[in-house]
Amino acid sequence: MPKKEQSQAPVDRSGMSRLVRDLLRPYRGWLVIIFVAMLVETAMSLAGPWPLKIVLDSVIGHHPMPAWAARLLGPGVADHKMGLAALAAGLIIVIAVLENAASYVDNYYTESVGQYVANDLRLRVYHHLDRLSLGYYDKQQTGNLLSTITTDITTIQNFASAATLGILVDILTIIGMLGLMFWLNFDFTLIAVAVTPFLLLFVSRFKKAVKKATHEVRHRQSDIVAVVQEGLESMRVVKAYGRETLEEQHLQQASQAAVDAALKARRIKSALSPVVAVVVSLCTGFVLYRGSYLILHDAMTIGALTVFLSYLSKFFKPVQDLAKMTNSIAQATVAVERVQTILAADEMIPEKPDAREPRGVQGEITFDKVAFSYKPDSPVLKEITFKIEPGQLVGFVGATGGGKSTVASLIPRFYDATQGRVLIDGTDVKDFKLKALRNQIGCVLQDTVLFAGTIAENIAYGRPGATREEVVAAAKLANADEFISRMPKGYDSEVGERGMTLSGGQRQRIGIARAIIRNSPILILDEPTAALDTESEKVVMEALERLMKGRTAIAIAHRLSTIKDADKIVVFKDGFVHEQGTHDELLGKNGLYAELYRIQFPTESGVPPAPAAAAPAAKA
Ligand SMILES: Nc1ncnc2c1ncn2[C@@H]1O[C@H](COP(=O)(O)OP(=O)(O)O)[C@@H](O)[C@H]1O
Numbered sequence: 001m002p003k004k005e006q007s008q009a010p011v012d013r014s015g016m017s018r019l020v021r022d023l024l025r026p027y028r029g030w031l032v033i034i035f036v037a038m039l040v041e042t043a044m045s046l047a048g049p050w051p052l053k054i055v056l057d058s059v060i061g062h063h064p065m066p067a068w069a070a071r072l073l074g075p076g077v078a079d080h081k082m083g084l085a086a087l088a089a090g091l092i093i094v095i096a097v098l099e100n101a102a103s104y105v106d107n108y109y110t111e112s113v114g115q116y117v118a119n120d121l122r123l124r125v126y127h128h129l130d131r132l133s134l135g136y137y138d139k140q141q142t143g144n145l146l147s148t149i150t151t152d153i154t155t156i157q158n159f160a161s162a163a164t165l166g167i168l169v170d171i172l173t174i175i176g177m178l179g180l181m182f183w184l185n186f187d188f189t190l191i192a193v194a195v196t197p198f199l200l201l202f203v204s205r206f207k208k209a210v211k212k213a214t215h216e217v218r219h220r221q222s223d224i225v226a227v228v229q230e231g232l233e234s235m236r237v238v239k240a241y242g243r244e245t246l247e248e249q250h251l252q253q254a255s256q257a258a259v260d261a262a263l264k265a266r267r268i269k270s271a272l273s274p275v276v277a278v279v280v281s282l283c284t285g286f287v288l289y290r291g292s293y294l295i296l297h298d299a300m301t302i303g304a305l306t307v308f309l310s311y312l313s314k315f316f317k318p319v320q321d322l323a324k325m326t327n328s329i330a331q332a333t334v335a336v337e338r339v340q341t342i343l344a345a346d347e348m349i350p351e352k353p354d355a356r357e358p359r360g361v362q363g364e365i366t367f368d369k370v371a372f373s374y375k376p377d378s379p380v381l382k383e384i385t386f387k388i389e390p391g392q393l394v395g396f397v398g399a400t401g402g403g404k405s406t407v408a409s410l411i412p413r414f415y416d417a418t419q420g421r422v423l424i425d426g427t428d429v430k431d432f433k434l435k436a437l438r439n440q441i442g443c444v445l446q447d448t449v450l451f452a453g454t455i456a457e458n459i460a461y462g463r464p465g466a467t468r469e470e471v472v473a474a475a476k477l478a479n480a481d482e483f484i485s486r487m488p489k490g491y492d493s494e495v496g497e498r499g500m501t502l503s504g505g506q507r508q509r510i511g512i513a514r515a516i517i518r519n520s521p522i523l524i525l526d527e528p529t530a531a532l533d534t535e536s537e538k539v540v541m542e543a544l545e546r547l548m549k550g551r552t553a554i555a556i557a558h559r560l561s562t563i564k565d566a567d568k569i570v571v572f573k574d575g576f577v578h579e580q581g582t583h584d585e586l587l588g589k590n591g592l593y594a595e596l597y598r599i600q601f602p603t604e605s606g607v608p609p610a611p612a613a614a615a616p617a618a619k620a
């Protein structure tokens with residue numbers, strides 16, 4: 001269900017037009033070609049009715065050609081009627097050929113610009129998303145982002161290829177026609193097109209309403225994507241709980257809202273064309289009536305009236321197009337705004353300009369009075385202080401929600417501490433180059449995500465460029481080689497969404513191989529065996545022990561047996577370090593750890609767990 005809306009930060013206009021200019025800059029050459037082609041098109045469409053005028057007035061009728069035209073053609077053609085007719089016929093063909101050749105060029109290059117602008121924009125948005133911190137993703141619905149990077153960018157593409165320069169042609173056509181009409185008959189034109197300003201005013205008033213409605217439509221559509229995406233992603237849970245109907249209801253609500261919004265937008269938009277059409281017919285009727293009168297009184301030729309009528313019909317088409325364009329403009333503006341909202345997001349983990357490359361990291365980790373909160377005013381960590389010596393294995397224990405994963409995520413700077421310092425080898429993590437810092441840290445989490453690709457590619461994800469030998473060696477150390485070799489295609493078996501499914505234990509071993517091949521001095525193991533049965537836990541634990549050898553390792557454990565032999569155990573409770581020490585020291589203290597331990601191993605300690613203390617253990 002849509003729990004969070006995409007943030008609707010006000011988008012500044014200058015940023016938007018800068019973005020558009022930026023995007024178009026590489027294609028200036030094409031734009032010039034398009035522009036020239038459009039000029040040709042416009043000129044030809046203006047010339048269109050003139051051959052007919054020549055025939056009506058000078059071949060059939062008895063009006064002489066204008067002096068300049070007669071001079072241009074020479075006496076031979078100008079005085080010979082069928083010669084003129086042939087000339088008019090030839091002109092029709094020339095005009096059509098030029099107009100359509102130009103239209104071909106124009107179509108091809110506008111589409112090219114549209115396609116490439118969309119291509120650039122897609123890459124740019126994704127590049128930006130890649131750089132945003134996890135804090136950003138905590139607040140965003142993936143579906144909304146998906147919808148922007150697909151639908152909104154396609155809208156922009158369509159607009160760029162269909163509309164941008166079309167507007168220019170429309171305006172040029174209108175200006176050209178007005179000029180020619182005035183030249184033919186000044187006052188008549190004035191009356192005929194007197195309504196145009198009112199029409200344009202009406203259209204522009206319209207724009208606002210259409211844009212608002214369009215915004216709503218896009219919003220609802222992207223909600224649909226979000227709902228569907230969430231539902232499909234969680235299909236296993238949905239099925240397990242039999243909540244298909246509920247999910248369908250969510251979609252139904254979102255879908256209905258989209259339908260309502262679309263219909264509302266359509267109601268507004270549909271009013272436009274009829275209004276324009278009626279106004280056009282009023283003008284045409286008037287021109288026909290008034291023109292007949294003028295011809296009867298010899299104030300105008302039949303050819304001129306023909307040109308007039310033909311222009312009038314064409315004249316209102318660009319006006320109408322411009323009116324329809326408000327719709328596309330509204331959609332494109334909304335799309336650009338949504339893209340701009342993503343590009344304007346600046347929740348990045350900052351890198352200092354003088355940040356250093358970490359060299360020869362030993363792996364000493366210090367937390368110095370660290371405090372942190374995901375959201376302002378609800379602190380998750382308070383005054384966390386502990387120290388891990390290089391090469392030590394340290395276990396983090398405590399109830400779920402105690403802040404163990406959060407503490408670990410501060411080391412690779414997935415988030416930044418709000419107070420205090422996190423140090424590696426005595427240097428604040430903020431002083432390191434971000435990518436290089438993360439290179440020093442390997443992670444194995446509760447669930448290993450496999451990407452679409454082969455097993456070998458998935459292992460090499462830990463260090464791009466790893467050779468096949470290195471991949472196999474890592475898999476062997478991770479206890480994974482044995483099951484991979486049994487697969488029909490071995491290391492080249494496809495996994496991920498469309499490939500074969502691996503069991504949890506197998507996935508974890510791939511995850512461990514990934515961490516082994518990364519070969520980083522610091523390791524974070526966030527409950528890597530939590531989801532496994534005892535059998536696969538044993539194999540995975542064995543692999544983990546090999547992985548941890550010679551590295552500083554933080555092992556977040558739900559089963560205390562896995563960290564019993566750790567050099568140090570840190571117990572978290574409610575965002576504080578509750579106690580720390582070795583297993584024996586902590587048992588001796590008889591505090592929270594001792595209590596947790598007794599709950600998990602009642603027989604060893606010989607003390608039966610108190611019923612009241614069972615609750616945290618069940619959650620841990
Ligand atoms: N991405 C997040 N956004 C907001 N709150 C979070 C996020 N991740 C964890 N929390 C909250 O922070 C607290 C500590 O969580 P976590 O570090 O995952 O605990 P643990 O790993 O010990 O179970 C919990 O109250 C949890 O709800």
Ligand SMILES: [Mg+2]
Pocket residue numbers: 404405406526
């Ligand atoms: Mg956790």
